[in-house]
Amino acid sequence: MYYPYFRGKQFELIAIRDTAELMAGAGFTPIIEPVKAQLKGLQRALDAVCTAGGTVIVVVNPEYGDHADDGEKISTLLRDEYLELENVYAGLLLTETTSLGDAVKLYNNHKEHQPVFIHAGFMDAKALAEKIGDKLEKTRHVFFEQNCKKLYRKHFDGAHRVLLRDGFTKRRNADHLSIPIEVFSDLHITYTDEGMDGFGDFLTVGSEFTEGGGPAYAVAIHLTFIDAAKDDEMYIHHFVSDSKDTPTDPAGKFAEALLKLRITYDTGKSGLFLGKALTQFLELQEKEHFPGLGQAKKLSMIHHIETINNFLH
Structure with missing residues (x-):
């Protein structure tokens, strides 16, 4: 149903551990x-999900970070x-640099790990579907919307x-100051209209990967909400x-941002x-109290997961 995408930084993995039971139940x-x-940290997150009886997809060939050139240690962890x-499940990330041969090799190497194809710029959808052949209906596919239009x-199908x-x-x-509220997504409502079996997002972090945060000239807290008065579309407060x-x-x-959050919440609107x-x-x-910016980001992600769970259940 819902597939939140994490890039596996410390506080993202902690957010997964902290919400493992909620996500499993939902x-x-x-x-x-x-x-x-x-x-x-990854192993602790996986253990928490498994203990809770949930499911998780682990990308075995990351595009970013320390395993971008070689994901063998991830594959070994899953295998052992x-x-x-x-x-x-093993996630097979297919980017614009992935050849058809690479995709088939990844699939064959991880057949025992319930492979899931993650399409993020791959160029040869038709040929891959033909390679999968009559097994297509048994496969799972996750599409980055910005890379995979309807024809792809x-x-x-x-x-x-x-x-x-x-x-x-x-x-x-600082640039969010001029845009305190904006649309986030309607996919939690419309994914079936798109012919999909599930939907996902990059939470309140976004798909763009950055290695680490720079100095905080301004501090922002990003919290999503669903507006019942606007067809249950999801918005985000900054x-x-x-x-x-x-x-x-x-x-x-952080205290200044928190005070704005408090004032807004206390309006009841x-x-x-x-x-x-x-x-x-x-x-x-x-x-x-200031718990650190990483902790604030973790709470923002957890809030997003709780918000979607509250809406769907």
């Missing part, structure tokens, strides 16, 4: 593209620790298909600090779902 399947050389489990996706949309517009944090001229005092800037993540944000505001 039938959500996180997709993880590991970007860090150390795989212990998770081969006997039905919870863990049509080659895989009959298979299990999932559409990923990037609803997050990447800007400098709560941004007014201080933005120097990279100093991230704690003070924010549309924000009061789950565990939002409750923690409000408690941080009351305590005037």
